[in-house]
Amino acid sequence: MKRTERIALFLGMTLFLLWSAVYADVSVYIHNRPFSGPVMKVARDFYVPLHLFAKAFGAGVRQEGMVICLLPRGGVSCPFQESEKSGSQMVLYSGGKRVDKAVLTKGGQNWIPLREAALGLGAEYHYSPATGIIDVIAPRSVAATPQPAASPVAGSDKKEDSEKKEDSQKVKDEGTSAEKDKGAKDKDKGKEKDKDKDKAAQEDKEKKEEKIPLEVAKLDFRDDSFTTKEVRVSAVVKNISSKSVDNAVIILSLLDGNDKPVHQEKRPLGTVGMRQTATAEFYWLNYTGIKLKPKIDFEMPKK
Numbered sequence: 001m002k003r004t005e006r007i008a009l010f011l012g013m014t015l016f017l018l019w020s021a022v023y024a025d026v027s028v029y030i031h032n033r034p035f036s037g038p039v040m041k042v043a044r045d046f047y048v049p050l051h052l053f054a055k056a057f058g059a060g061v062r063q064e065g066m067v068i069c070l071l072p073r074g075g076v077s078c079p080f081q082e083s084e085k086s087g088s089q090m091v092l093y094s095g096g097k098r099v100d101k102a103v104l105t106k107g108g109q110n111w112i113p114l115r116e117a118a119l120g121l122g123a124e125y126h127y128s129p130a131t132g133i134i135d136v137i138a139p140r141s142v143a144a145t146p147q148p149a150a151s152p153v154a155g156s157d158k159k160e161d162s163e164k165k166e167d168s169q170k171v172k173d174e175g176t177s178a179e180k181d182k183g184a185k186d187k188d189k190g191k192e193k194d195k196d197k198d199k200a201a202q203e204d205k206e207k208k209e210e211k212i213p214l215e216v217a218k219l220d221f222r223d224d225s226f227t228t229k230e231v232r233v234s235a236v237v238k239n240i241s242s243k244s245v246d247n248a249v250i251i252l253s254l255l256d257g258n259d260k261p262v263h264q265e266k267r268p269l270g271t272v273g274m275r276q277t278a279t280a281e282f283y284w285l286n287y288t289g290i291k292l293k294p295k296i297d298f299e300m301p302k303k
Contacts, residue, residue, distance in 0.1 A: 026127075028114070028134045030056040039134075040104075040111060046127075046134065047104060047111040057136070059121055068103060068110065070094040072121045094120025130278040131269050213241030214248060216296045217279060233294045236281050239274040248274075249299035250282055254292035262292055266299070 024046055028035035030053075037052035050068065054061045060071040062078065065085030069078035076096045084091050090103035092112055097120045101113040114134070118125045123138040218236035233252060239245050247269065254263040267282050274280060 026132045026134055028136070030136045031058075032135075032137065039114070040106070042104070045101060046114045048114050048117075050103075050110040050112050053112065053114070053117060057118075057121065057123070066090050068092050068112075070112070070117055070121065092117070095122060096120075126281055128280045130274045131280045133267075133280070133282075135282070212298050212300060213239060213243075213245050214274075214298050215240050219294055219296065234281060235294070235296050236279050237274075237296070238279045239276060242276060244276065245269065245274045247301040251297040251299055252282075253295045253297065255295055256292060259293070 022041050024039045024041035026039055026041075026046065028039055028046075028048070033056070035048070035052075035056050037049050037056070040047040050070075051061060053059075054070060058073055060073075060075075062069040062071060064080070066087045066089065067078075067080045067084050068090065069080070070092065071078065072095055078093045078096060080091065080093055080098075090105070090110065092099040092101075092103050094112075094117045099113065099116045099120060101116050104111040114136070115125045115127075118136045121138070123136050126135040126137075127133075215238055216235055217238040218234075220234040233254070235250070235252070237250060250267045250269065252265050252267070253261045256262050269280070
């Protein structure tokens, strides 16, 4: 095939892709931060502006002729062929790997395929059609550090044994039979109160489950150190109702040792909704660098 024919074929394919492109109604999160740029859907692929994506991801961009190199922090080689610099079509290398999908030019800027660009930079790409959310994140699994067992204090066992014996002797010596009966009655009352509390808590839980058609199917906890030492939380949410759930909000709270919230974020499901039995995966990053206990709540729209 002659060079002019190849150029004509490429231009024809590019024009067809641009003609079929539409702006996508999706929400993109890069490293847990909302992506502010536009998103365009071409066939089954999502495209984003090159420089806006590079800025949000923290990647570098180098262009030589018709070759675009998308480089991660720390740098990596871009092993393109010299002939590609003067080729008839724009070529993208992401993280040193050649991307087979086309680079599009629209509105005076280059658009790149989001999935291939992210994977080339070593990131994870997650798209949930049920919620219309795309997550791009570069995780690093870190095993939880085992906490050392507390060392026993010298002589503490003997002291505890002695205290137990003294307490036992006091119980034997104190009180009359009437006082013992009173103690038994108080104990019974305490048990009844505990039963009432448990029953009320169970009733509240059942009422809550009736109102909230979502549940947490999985709650993961990992560290991520892409830019700083971050704590990553991932959750899988499932629709347990018999119909689609629209406009709900997923609320992540990170609690300290006293169950007080230190960090909280909200992630809307949007108007796309979740079909019956559908699941959706979400990611959050806590930039305090402290491991905290995650808790998931749901905020349902008012009827």
